[in-house]
Amino acid sequence: MTITIDAPRMPNVFDAGLPTVDYDNETDPYRALAMLRRARRQAPIALGPHGPEFLAYDIVHEASRDRRFVVPQGMFLASQGITSGPLWDRVVATIINMDGDEHHRLRRLVCKAFTPRATERLRTTVTEVINGLIDTCTADGRCDVVSDIARHYPIPIICALLGVPGGDWEHFARWTDEFFKAFSWNVAENEPSILAAWEELDDYVDAMVAERRHELTDDLVSDLIRAEDEGDRLTIEELRMLVAGLLMAGTDTTRNQLAASVSVLCEHPDQWALLARQPDLAARAVEETMRHSPIVFGTLRTVVEDVEVAGYRVPAGTLVILNSAAANRDSGVCEDPDRLDITRTAALPMQTFGGGVHYCLGANLARLELTEALTVMARRMPNIRRTGPAPWKPLSGLSGPATLPVAFEAGY
Template sequence: MNVETAPSRHCPDVFDAQLPVLAYEHVDEPAEAHRLIAEARSRGPIAIGSHGPEVLSYELVRRVLRDPRFCVPKGMFLQAQGITSGPLWDRVAANLISLDGAEHHRLRRLVAPAFTPRGTARLRSTVIDVMTDLVDLCTGCGHCEVVTDIARKYPIPIICAMLGAPPEDWQAFSDWTDDIFRVFAWNVSDQQDRILAAWQELDDYVDAMVDRRRHSLTDDLLSDLIRVEEGGERLSLDELRMLVAGLLMAGTDTTRNQLAAAVHALCDHPDQWQLLARRPDLAMRAAEEVFRHFPVAFGMIRTAVEDVELAGLRIPAGTLVVANLASANRDPSVFDEPDRLDITREGGSAMVTFGGGMHFCLGSHLARLEIAEGLAVMAARMPNMRLAGPVRWKPLTALSGPVSLPVVFDVAA
């Protein structure tokens, strides 16, 4: 059917269709969650999850992410927790990820040139240097805790280098990010003061940076954003603050968790780790595969702004819908042997981990670079890596990833 057509009068309501129930919030191991998701997907392209309907097929996930009748809920997770006004609501609702329509298009059009593959490529040596320095601290002893020793420390220096922030301020950025990112949890009401205090400190820092850059532009992302102009229009100071905070929120914990998830997956497939060590030219393909195989955001939430028909069912206006990325990435109608991790996989359909439509991840090129080059350095310097203990994941219904990841590896003679 044409995605833009209205539901027919005889189209059953999604909540009355006796769809399978999908629950995996109690699971702390991704393989089990993928098993439950696959079981639900085998029964149909839509299931009822903990927060509403979850679309499971590759086709429907792509459709929901691209259909303007499904919008990112204003304020993201806040509205579902009863927060619809106040200073925290104002900040989150004004963030690029929460905006739709003309304002979103205007901002994205202005900032997109700063996130091109060419702009990201200039960070390649920085990415390699940061990971090399982190690995150097571990290689002599033959063991490490990947989450605390490497993954948590990895993205902040890279983002700070993008912005032009000096190394002595990296820890402050890390602390602000940890606190601001609590806005994506399901217990925000208990964290508001802490989130707002960190956000204000970041705003004050950005104000000072912008003031310095306006007098002396340099070769960094903040200078690029200050330079941005189209039709005489520039980004305001409020918009610059919002974009820096958005970059930290979108590009820190996602990278930390995805790197640790990738290492976990490759430890479970030692032949693939050894292949990457021998063939660093496969690094970008390996990154694509781990994004597909073990995405740390299992789903993206959308709200239907009008009645919409999907797979012969009516999604009522106002319904919160989860586009299940983890399910789409393992849809057997699209991917051959979808549960197999294969860093030589090529061709076929693209994974959907970075979303789609107007909210497709602006930082996707940087994320790919960070994971590809990070894994290449680790595979070359930490041979025969294997797990040294059990791995437990954060809840899979939020931004997930390993809580801890102890590993051992061979020490070079």
């Protein structure tokens, strides 16, 4: 077992001469991954600017399932001096910020709404949305994948999941853009607009819930109203929180990962052509591109008691980063990990969706969206290639290409 109970004789992780890494402002994921690879060859843990970073697959896998590693309260807020107030109260009440019994209760109530069978009903919508976006650029044979396709892709799908009328999609897009400012490094200046958007969404959800209570329909809001376990039901506050959480967790992640997956496949035209010929490889292509080029390098955790990890003592209260990007490229679990191969079957499951009690609730929906998008794009955008630089956003948070200009054969 790599992670054990406290072992006082073990060297403190901060005093053990571990390698250091700092990729916060890096916009080239390959340089950052090379830095992490060098550090992992020296030790399974490195010291980053925010705390120890777990780099080896086994310790990332185990820590993500260990109840002694909890989500830090307030996420990015506390590090910026915000530890109370209305925005703090809202962020700490989201399901992604919870642990313990209340987190378990909410996941138990809502998990049925996110099963593969539940999300399968969106397949037709997903296909229509991605085809509609490609229709706008296929005649020219060029586009920016980020601004023309990826940015507009998930919102209509999430709105369809929720049961939102098509005419209201733009409201949700605007609210979502504001919510993501709560997870940036300049929250204070954006707090008023974030809270205003959140209140507007609350009012919208209240109206939806009131309407659905009179007549339930085939959508997620109705599923959440139906959700019950031994007499336990969701409150209106919890319904509001879950809708906001879905927008936060399911929008920019899909946007950025789609762009990142297409970007790396542009660098491997043989893989793109193979995907076009064998669309049944799309699901593997999603897993492989998320392993090879994830848009989240790691997740934050706080250690609630002293633990020993890979021979080092991590003191209670330490903020750690479970670096899933480094773990995904651990040669101990993946042969030739720096190579992209959409036919790969031997590697252990990638860690990008997290693990344990915080495994991504929307993973089934994300896989469906990405699989359908890559299937359609590979078929309708043959011979795709970049026509300019595709720098990534800073890697310290949610990243991915900031722009991805491409050309391809027109008319498909």
